[in-house]
Amino acid sequence: MRNSRVAAGLGIILGGALAAAVISLPARTAPLTIADDFLGGLADRRDSMTGLIVPEDETRETPDEPPKTNDIGPQRPLANPPAVIKAIYATNWSMSHQGKTDYLLNLIDTTELNAIVIDIKDYTGIVPYRVNIPAVNRYGAAESRIPKINALIRDLHERGIYVIGRLSVFQDLALAKARPDLALISSSTAKTWTDNRGLTWLDSSSREVWDYNIAIAQDALSRGFDEINFDYIRFASDGKLSDIKYPVWDETTLKTNVMRDFFKYLRDSLGETAKLSADLFGLVTVNTDGLGIGQHLEHALPYFDAIAPMVYPSHYFPGFIGYQNPGAHPYEVIKYSMDRAVARLKEYAASAATSTPPVRATLRPWFQDFDLGADYDAAMVRSEIQAWDDAASSTPAYSSGWMIWNAGNNYTREALIAND
Numbered sequence: 001m002r003n004s005r006v007a008a009g010l011g012i013i014l015g016g017a018l019a020a021a022v023i024s025l026p027a028r029t030a031p032l033t034i035a036d037d038f039l040g041g042l043a044d045r046r047d048s049m050t051g052l053i054v055p056e057d058e059t060r061e062t063p064d065e066p067p068k069t070n071d072i073g074p075q076r077p078l079a080n081p082p083a084v085i086k087a088i089y090a091t092n093w094s095m096s097h098q099g100k101t102d103y104l105l106n107l108i109d110t111t112e113l114n115a116i117v118i119d120i121k122d123y124t125g126i127v128p129y130r131v132n133i134p135a136v137n138r139y140g141a142a143e144s145r146i147p148k149i150n151a152l153i154r155d156l157h158e159r160g161i162y163v164i165g166r167l168s169v170f171q172d173l174a175l176a177k178a179r180p181d182l183a184l185i186s187s188s189t190a191k192t193w194t195d196n197r198g199l200t201w202l203d204s205s206s207r208e209v210w211d212y213n214i215a216i217a218q219d220a221l222s223r224g225f226d227e228i229n230f231d232y233i234r235f236a237s238d239g240k241l242s243d244i245k246y247p248v249w250d251e252t253t254l255k256t257n258v259m260r261d262f263f264k265y266l267r268d269s270l271g272e273t274a275k276l277s278a279d280l281f282g283l284v285t286v287n288t289d290g291l292g293i294g295q296h297l298e299h300a301l302p303y304f305d306a307i308a309p310m311v312y313p314s315h316y317f318p319g320f321i322g323y324q325n326p327g328a329h330p331y332e333v334i335k336y337s338m339d340r341a342v343a344r345l346k347e348y349a350a351s352a353a354t355s356t357p358p359v360r361a362t363l364r365p366w367f368q369d370f371d372l373g374a375d376y377d378a379a380m381v382r383s384e385i386q387a388w389d390d391a392a393s394s395t396p397a398y399s400s401g402w403m404i405w406n407a408g409n410n411y412t413r414e415a416l417i418a419n420d
Helices: 097-112 132-140 149-158 173-178 207-223 255-270 328-353 376-390
Strands: 004-008 012-014 085-090 114-123 163-168 225-229 276-281 306-312 367-370 401-405
Touching: 004 114, 012 163, 085 097, 097 114, 114 207, 114 255, 114 401, 132 207, 149 163, 207 225, 207 255, 207 328, 255 276, 306 328, 328 367, 328 376, 367 376, 376 401
Parallel strands: 085 114, 085 401, 114 163, 163 225, 225 276, 276 306, 367 401
Antiparallel strands: 004 012
16 A cells, blocks of 8 residues: 555655664553553553563453464563664565465575564554454454464564564554544545545544554564554545544644654653654655654654654655656665755754753664566665665664565565575
8 A cells, every 4th residue: 555655735656773782671661551441451461571461362252352362472572683674564464374474484584684564453454363452352453364473473583583563553444434433534525534545544633543553552562573663653645635524633733743742652651661663754854844744753753763764766756856757766865865864863863962852763764675666676676775874874873774665575585685
């Protein structure tokens, strides 16, 4: 779905420091603030060392709880996570298919890759494994696509693979269907509003929506996911925006302030030890106006461990830095964008000591490995990586790696450095 994001009003097509040391496991420094309706009795099962909620291996079959599972127990985070993440994306469907999983793991085992991003809730709103979260089960938003998710995490960790759970937040078909009172409404039809692709969105100001997603993230962290990657953390950007009626947002508070408050709420709720990353539009690196969707780079820097600008060259508007087809110039587009991102991070870090919340984030961009704007062969994909290496060369501490996106999870092996 991310290969064709359209930002209305901009006239452009857009796409969507990890700790170098061992993850420490002290007690949580801040209590969870998730609504009881979402956590249910989960708070009674908090691990005494990590402060995380431990999922049960078997659960009761009630409307609010999942059926029994034969999965193993929860796992610990990877003991020695890589300092520089080199990841590919995988749908939960791919990870439920043995042949596809074998292909992806072989790619990781035989190349420089060391991490994988797996959907734990995509735009459909479906969690691909059974969870003991009352609201998710009440809304029918969980399926056994990966019935033994804990065992999968164990197997990935045994290979030394860093496991990231990707969570689509405000684009969510299942929650919008179950709770239309939380979804954007069409003023003209009084029905749930849909964008140009027929997808539904939740109100970005809704604390109830925030809590729902935090409960899913908390559960995933408890199972041993090393990091949660938050996507679609923004206001809707395509479709008839003038037709939207917001059930919660007052339409007066700046969208950038709404998202800033959400970012802070995520960190406060999930705690200081949780590893969190944020997917932001590629143009966030060069624009400071929020892009009409509420995303402002500096507002994310204090609350996430990694910021992941989706700097897909094909998703920039014609004429960007003088190129009528930016997709044909991956090195130049990414180098320009990430140069600006590094400069802004430096400036923010310099001012944070006295006037702003301290910076905690590094930069870890998404690159495209799909044919849009040009034929993305090995040389094109590698030029994206090289552009980021060059942009970060003067301040390598600001880089925590990169991630590669292909919606079908078919990657160009020749673009990656082979293991010895």
